Amino acid sequence: MQNKPIMGQLSHASGPTDVALIEQTIDTNFKHAVRNWPDREAIVVRHQNIRWNYRELDQQIERVARGLLAAGIEHGDRVALWSPNRVEWVLIQYATARIGAIMVCVNPAYRPVELGYVLKQSGARMIAAAPAFKTSDYKAQVAQVRQEIPTLTHAVFFGEQSWDELLAGGESIDAQAITDRAAALDNNDPINIQYTSGTTGLPKGATLTHRNILNNGYFVAEGCGYTHEDRVCIPVPLYHCFGMVMGNLGSTSHGACMVFPDEAFEPGSVLATVAEERCTSLYGVPTMFIAELNHPDFKTFDLSSLRTGIMAGSTCPVEVMKQVIEHMHMDDVTICYGMTETSPVSTQTGADDSLEQRTSSVGRVHPHVEIRIADPDTNETVARGQSGEFQTRGYSVMQGYWQEPEKTAAAIDADGWMHTGDVAVMDDAGYVDITGRIKDLIIRGGENISPREIEEYLFTCEDVEDVQVVGVPDQKYGEQVCAFVRAAVNSTPTEQSIKDFCRDRIAHFKIPHYVLFADDFPMTVTGKIQKFKLREIACKKLNLH
Ligand code: AMP
Numbered sequence: 272m273q274n275k276p277i278m279g280q281l282s283h284a285s286g287p288t289d290v291a292l293i294e295q296t297i298d299t300n301f302k303h304a305v306r307n308w309p310d311r312e313a314i315v316v317r318h319q320n321i322r323w324n325y326r327e328l329d330q331q332i333e334r335v336a337r338g339l340l341a342a343g344i345e346h347g348d349r350v351a352l353w354s355p356n357r358v359e360w361v362l363i364q365y366a367t368a369r370i371g372a373i374m375v376c377v378n379p380a381y382r383p384v385e386l387g388y389v390l391k392q393s394g395a396r397m398i399a400a401a402p403a404f405k406t407s408d409y410k411a412q413v414a415q416v417r418q419e420i421p422t423l424t425h426a427v428f429f430g431e432q433s434w435d436e437l438l439a440g441g442e443s444i445d446a447q448a449i450t451d452r453a454a455a456l457d458n459n460d461p462i463n464i465q466y467t468s469g470t471t472g473l474p475k476g477a478t479l480t481h482r483n484i485l486n487n488g489y490f491v492a493e494g495c496g497y498t499h500e501d502r503v504c505i506p507v508p509l510y511h512c513f514g515m516v517m518g519n520l521g522s523t524s525h526g527a528c529m530v531f532p533d534e535a536f537e538p539g540s541v542l543a544t545v546a547e548e549r550c551t552s553l554y555g556v557p558t559m560f561i562a563e564l565n566h567p568d569f570k571t572f573d574l575s576s577l578r579t580g581i582m583a584g585s586t587c588p589v590e591v592m593k594q595v596i597e598h599m600h601m602d603d604v605t606i607c608y609g610m611t612e613t614s615p616v617s618t619q620t621g622a623d624d625s626l627e628q629r630t631s632s633v634g635r636v637h638p639h640v641e642i643r644i645a646d647p648d649t650n651e652t653v654a655r656g657q658s659g660e661f662q663t664r665g666y667s668v669m670q671g672y673w674q675e676p677e678k679t680a681a682a683i684d685a686d687g688w689m690h691t692g693d694v695a696v697m698d699d700a701g702y703v704d705i706t707g708r709i710k711d712l713i714i715r716g717g718e719n720i721s722p723r724e725i726e727e728y729l730f731t732c733e734d735v736e737d738v739q740v741v742g743v744p745d746q747k748y749g750e751q752v753c754a755f756v757r758a759a760v761n762s763t764p765t766e767q768s769i770k771d772f773c774r775d776r777i778a779h780f781k782i783p784h785y786v787l788f789a790d791d792f793p794m795t796v797t798g799k800i801q802k803f804k805l806r807e808i809a810c811k812k813l814n815l816h
Pocket of ligand 1: 615719
């Protein structure tokens with residue numbers, strides 16, 4: 272694929288269009304794989320001892336789709352999914368797509384405050400969940416918030432009676448009912464809501480259509496050169512686009528095999544899976560690759576089946592990319608850059624790019640996508656080599672934030688450009704480098720965190736009079752959460768009491784790693800808190816660089 276010629280010398284580029292966009296629903300596209308490769312392995316879930324070919328996977332999806340129909344799930348109803356990586360996750364994803372229900376991805380690390388919010392905001396009718404994950408009792412937490420959600424009529428838990436009943440209910444539904452429902456679907460229908468942490472407090476539900484995510488998954492996989500012979504190791508969480516779009520849809524649109532090493536990331540099980548399943552591709556955020564490379568038994572695993580993979584989610588250090596190429600056999604590894612709101616990928620490096628371009632840029636514009644770098648003050652496209660805000664336009668841009676027209680309008684301008692809040696530079700050849708963020712966001716090990724959301728939560732603590740949250744550098748996770756607390760009068764909160772206030776109520780990754788106390792915060796003359804100064808103060812006090 273050739274990129275179109277540079278438009279003048281401005282930081283504006285359009286992706287190749289020689290391969291057409293897919294104008295199908297997710298299920299029509301999946302059925303295509305079932306017809307073409309019925310006997311090829313479609314899914315391996317190591318921790319559940321599951322290994323199904325495309326025909327078997329299709330049958331299992333059909334059972335769940337019929338169960339959902341029997342439960343009265345209508346076209347456009349929201350079905351929330353709260354689970355670590357398991358086979359049921361994949362079944363719900365493709366079954367909801369088959370019957371046109373909108374799947375709402377719930378972060379497995381969420382706790383009741385966040386769970387209640389997303390179920391209510393999305394108006395979920397059903398929640399399908401694992402009974403528990405690690406120390407988190409999902410059943411108890413669903414019970415805790417259930418009465419606050421008037422729309423929620425069904426809760427089913429994998430491996431329990433409620434799940435069996437859902438499947439049994441489907442036995443009364445015939446194939447025609449599913450065919451009739453499928454005929455009513457349109458590939459521009461929303462099919463997925465993914466809650467993302469932006470800069471403004473509570474998570475927002477990025478609403479994505481079949482067309483958005485099927486095409487993005489397909490073109491990401493094209494960028495990795497997938498065929499039906501590929502076996503893709505997916506240790507990244509499914510609730511995020513990296514897993515369910517770049518992993519699942521990328522694989523099934525090519526008849527490749529999805530291989531899940533574990534419920535959640537564990538470097539040893541990833542390495543063992545790659546070796547024993549002969550995976551050809553491996554995904555991860557940078558911290559995952561670092562953990563794999565540093566595993567004490569790294570050298571004992573045979574990774575020679577690997578050819579490609581994807582590193583994405585936060586800045587990918589050049590050195591880590593080089594090590595992955597050199598020590599993990601991932602000669603064709605690519606870097607992707609994007610965000611949930613753009614399905615997610617906007618740029619990707621190519622196997623043919625030079626080592627320098629492949630390790631120190633996020634690549635060039637994706638097929639059928641338009642990107643530009645704009646001056647954040649004037650919104651004019653800047654010249655090549657100058658920095659500005661990265662913006663994306665095209666098929667991949669979400670429909671909007673679920674029932675939040677004002678927030679949608681603030682993110683996608685009248686000309687259709689999604690403003691990412693990332694600072695980038697485009698070189699003469701169209702390669703993009705992400706150099707920073709204008710948005711006030713913390714990225715800890717690939718997990719986006721809204722400082723405002725943590726501040727709002729800590730404001731509900733009576734020992735806290737005021738609080739400011741910033742990200743500080745961290746060798747392992749890239750960034751860590753640091754809270755500056757001003758204590759309420761006659762209160763003496765401690766680092767521990769603040770952490771205790773968060774524990775089991777909000778997701779573990781949002782709990783401040785550092786808690787510092789301050790009487791005042793640095794302000795501008797207009798009274799705006801200078802977070803960059805707070806960050807400097809924190810680094811000094813904590814001796815971080
Ligand atoms: P999410 O919506 O969770 O996918 O997060 C999107 C954000 O992650 C982007 O706006 C970037 O700030 C960051 N990000 C994703 N991929 C990369 C990458 N390859 N390099 C640098 N930052 C990235």
